[in-house]
Amino acid sequence: MSRQDLNTRALYFRLLGYVRPYWKAVALSLGATAILAATEPLFPALMKPLLDEGFIKSGSFGNPIWIPLGIVGVFILRSIFSYFSSYGFSWVSNRVVTDIRDEMYQRLVRLPIAYFQKHGSSVPLTKIAYDVNGVAVAATNVVVTILRDGLSVVGLLGWLLWLNWQLTLVCFALIPAIAWSMRTFSWRMRRASRGSQEAVARMVEALQETSHCARVIKVFGGEAQEAGRFGQINNEVRRQGMRQAVASSATSPITHIFASIALAIVVYVALTQSASGSTSVGSFVSFITALLMLLAPLRRLADVSAPLQRGLASAESVFQLLDEAPEADPGQTRLGRAEGRITLEQVTFRYPGAERDALAGVSLDIAPGQTVALVGQSGGGKSTLAALVPRFYNPDSGCLRLDGHDLQELSLESLRRNIAYVSQDVLLFNDTVAANIAYGATADASREQIEAAAEAAHALDFIRALPEGFDTVIGENGSRLSGGQRQRLAIARALLKDAPVLILDEATSALDNESERAVQAALETLMQNRTTLVIAHRLSTIESADKIVVLAQGAIVEQGTHAELLAREGAYASLYRLQFAEVA
Structure with a gap:
């Protein structure tokens, strides 16, 4: 076995490790899949004696309506197993995606600053938002396709070999009807896809904020808070994915049901119009049924290589991020204030x-x-x-x-x-004013403490003038505020943290004169009784x-x-x- 084969095998087994926690759901889904595959050749095999018996001795069956109803019943039963098989594996797939994304995000917020400087923000965003989907396909869908369609092909081929292969061309008559039924229900999947895309867009926004605000997250101890916020958004993506899976899982069973109804009508008409039957009628219908059922699994098996390779490529991309070394933290000493x-x-x-x-x-x-x-x-x-x-x-x-x-x-x-940080590039989150001031380690601060910090930062007046005051959502990186207002929020956040060491990185360089005076007064309050490092461009501010x-x-x-x-x-x-x- 080549080194590449060994690497691919190790990669795939590592990928399947994320499926292991849901082995019960996998077992139930595999059970439904096995039953579905085992019954695949059953229906065409029963068609021959059923039709032959019905045409030759129709009276023994009583009312002919029971025969087509029985056919519909068989397809309904198969559709039930098909739905639970598809839904079960979709549930596992979405759970795997959610788990991997959570693990990737937990690693992302703990990577060193050097990683964010080396890689553009689009790199982790693409890995977490999109590449994980290909991983789920390789971990679940490929296995399902091989097991389910492989068993179906074996059973159906065995039956077809016993019948006349020359009747194969007859099956193409039903292909347009199946295509029409699939198009009829495609709008449901499209509507579900829109919701999924919107949820992914919110996830990308949260990821962009994480990359942009990495320093604030680390200094103010916001890793757990951001992980929790991301977990909520991530779970919403999972829920939207399951809504999409419901529509997708129902398409195939509904198509089969409509096809079975059409076939039942044909059989019913033939039985009522015929005084006696022959074996050729049963063989004819049985062969067509088996051949139609064979086409879909053959196509899926032929196409399984492409999603497998795409999934393995996505897995390599995902594991590259997961294998990144987190920020080194060898220190064991815990310092108080x-x-x-x-x-x-x-x-x-x-x-x-x-x-x-x-x-x-x-x-x-x-x-x-x-x-x-x-x-x-x-x-x-x-x-x-x-x-x-x-x-x-x-x-x-x-x-x-x-x-x-x-x-x-x-x-x-x-x-x-013990460190607070205020930079020239104000780092804020698309959240409320209060949430931006009380962030990370101070997230549980009372409203009184938040208002006191805002007042000390000379920000209370403009905050109260906002439509919802402290509960106003300020937009991405505070886009709904002016530069001076954003800066004063950052100062209020540092005031609330009350750290003994303060780092001011060009904190007033981007402000107009009026805003600078207000911010400078707030900074003088902030710097009292604190060790302060000031990176200054305007020398007049540090005299x-x-x-x-x-x-x-x-x-x-x-x-x-x-x-x-x-x-x-x-x-x-x-x-x-x-x-x-x-x-x-």
Whole structure:
């Protein structure tokens, strides 16, 4: 056996592992499938003696109407088993899709930031929203097709070999009628498909928010909250899928019932018009029936290779995401509320594939409650330094400490519980104002606490002016709010968290003057008694900082107070004069 065959076999067995928890439903569905397949040649085999007996000795059957009614009854019984077989496997298939998607999303929210930078947002969205469907086809539909249609073909071929194969062409007369009946009920499946598409669209929206707001989710401990919200949307997709399965599962039985009624009418007319019968009549009808029943399973078996290969390709894509290493969390120390001392000792960091270090031997000591501003030209390392504090990345060398603890020794949950984060790119969710303020670890905050945080962030007035106040849904990433309003919501969220360490990443750079004054006042409240890292572009906003650190090419070139740095006439003074000239 080749390596490729072994890999395919291992892949398929791993795929079937997701079916194992539902083995009872699979067993019942297989039972219905086996009964359906076993009775496949029964009807054409019974047609011959039934018709021959009816035509030759019609009086022995009493009223001829019982014969066609019996035929319809057989098809109704088979249709029942067909429905439960199709519905059962559809139920298992949708459950498998739901489980895999939940597992993939649980892994997605726990992947490191580097994954989201390496892969576009469409990659995980496509894997979770679409590729999983192909996996379900390979895990259930292919197996059902092989078992059910394989048994049917064997039984029907055995009967046809005993009869005259030259009568095969007669079966084509019923194909248009079957096609018409399938088209008649196709609109039901189309309507069910619309609901499924709408549910998938809501899922894609939630996935996009997860990719866009990954930092907020991690810093504010929102992994479980997002997983729960996604689970609700995912379950809605499953329910819509089952509505679609109901229409799909009913199509084939209804088509068979209509075909059986048409056949019953033909048989009834022939019996009533004939005074006596011959064996050729029974053989004729039996052969046509068997041959018609053979065409569908032969077609499905011929087409089974394509969905199998597509399903295995989808499985490879799905397992690539599931096999991604989650964010490393080796730390065992659980830190309570930190004092806020941050120490960097010869910290070096380089992004994968970069030509130079983003940080090169940086050492810095930040005292508890101190406000430290990071300034410098773009690419100097300001955002990288701030990103190392909540361990979005780990330094290549050196050590970064919080209250004397190496960050690598702290658990991610306890570390990030002590950090609040407000960025220039405001990260909000398509939810209510209250839900955006009370997010993640603070999701259970009272309305009074939420309103107090909003008031401190100078956001209470505009929130109360919204149509539904704190219960107003703000749209994707707060699209229904202005830039200043979105920023103040982010500040209110940080205020409510009340973390001892605060990271402000260009928090006021995108605001107009009026909004900036309101936000700056809120930030001054927020920064009180907190260790604050401020990444600033507007130097006028950080003149009162306890310490200003100037970074260039990943290294610290100057540090001191605003007045001290201006007096040195160095890099900071040059930046300040340049910016003052631009404003003038």
